[in-house]
Amino acid sequence: MASPFAPFIEPPYYVVIFTNQHGAPDDAEYDVMAEEMETLAATMPGYLGFEAARNEDGFGFAISYWESEDAIKNWKRHADHLNAQRRGRSDWYDDYMVRVAKVERAYSMKRTEKTAGDD
Amino acid sequence: MASPFAPFIEPPYYVVIFTNQHGAPDDAEYDVMAEEMETLAATMPGYLGFEAARNEDGFGFAISYWESEDAIKNWKRHADHLNAQRRGRSDWYDDYMVRVAKVERAYSMKRTEKTAGDD
Numbered sequence: 398m399a400s401p402f403a404p405f406i407e408p409p410y411y412v413v414i415f416t417n418q419h420g421a422p423d424d425a426e427y428d429v430m431a432e433e434m435e436t437l438a439a440t441m442p443g444y445l446g447f448e449a450a451r452n453e454d455g456f457g458f459a460i461s462y463w464e465s466e467d468a469i470k471n472w473k474r475h476a477d478h479l480n481a482q483r484r485g486r487s488d489w490y491d492d493y494m495v496r497v498a499k500v501e502r503a504y505s506m507k508r509t510e511k512t513a514g515d516d
Numbered sequence: 517m518a519s520p521f522a523p524f525i526e527p528p529y530y531v532v533i534f535t536n537q538h539g540a541p542d543d544a545e546y547d548v549m550a551e552e553m554e555t556l557a558a559t560m561p562g563y564l565g566f567e568a569a570r571n572e573d574g575f576g577f578a579i580s581y582w583e584s585e586d587a588i589k590n591w592k593r594h595a596d597h598l599n600a601q602r603r604g605r606s607d608w609y610d611d612y613m614v615r616v617a618k619v620e621r622a623y624s625m626k627r628t629e630k631t632a633g634d635d
Contacts, residue, residue: 401537401575402535402611403535416567420627450569457569491626493624494524494623494624495621498619499617500616505613505614507611
């Protein structure tokens with residue numbers, strides 16, 4: 398299975414934090430759309446990675462990483478993604494919040510190795 | 517039940533994205549520590565909010581929001597939090613990544629209302 402972690406990249410870069418309450422997390426149609434969007438996003442210029450997690454009650458995050466704000470805007474306006482956003486608002490999400498942020502520092506730990514940058 | 521969403525706040529502010537693979541997500545001791553840290557963080561200067569989600573396989577996020585980088589550094593160095601970080605590295609997390617980012621834009625949607633800021 399592929400790692401659920403996005404690759405480690407030296408900052409600076411950008412992140413979109415999409416926090417959402419899914420009203421129907423068992424909807425198979427949603428799963429298909431989410432996978433299509435993840436695959437499509439990975440083909441976009443400036444895409445750096447994607448991570449997601451969801452609680453059993455439907456609250457969760459989709460987090461994507463990008464080289465620039467322009468890359469984020471370009472992805473946001475992709476026709477297929479606009480369609481997915483409309484479906485999300487009309488059918489799936491009870492509540493969501495989107496934050497765009499510039500990653501300034503990053504560090505990581507694996508059980509058998511450490512990559513630094515920690516202060 | 518309290519909302520799992522952090523409050524909506526106008527940017528700019530800071531976010532710490534803690535992405536992790538938990539090796540023992542059913543460990544009750546972890547749950548106690550996580551709740552203690554969430555409660556303690558909320559008492560720290562510059563704290564703005566907290567959100568978390570985890571998949572059944574143990575991959576998840578703890579995301580906290582702060583007024584400034586100094587507030588983040590101050591929280592990171594709190595003695596009880598340092599102890600929790602040590603326990604996390606030694607006993608709970610197989611793998612984690614921490615990103616500190618400056619939130620530049622934010623917008624949200626609720627099923628019955630919309631708060632703007634969208635571009």
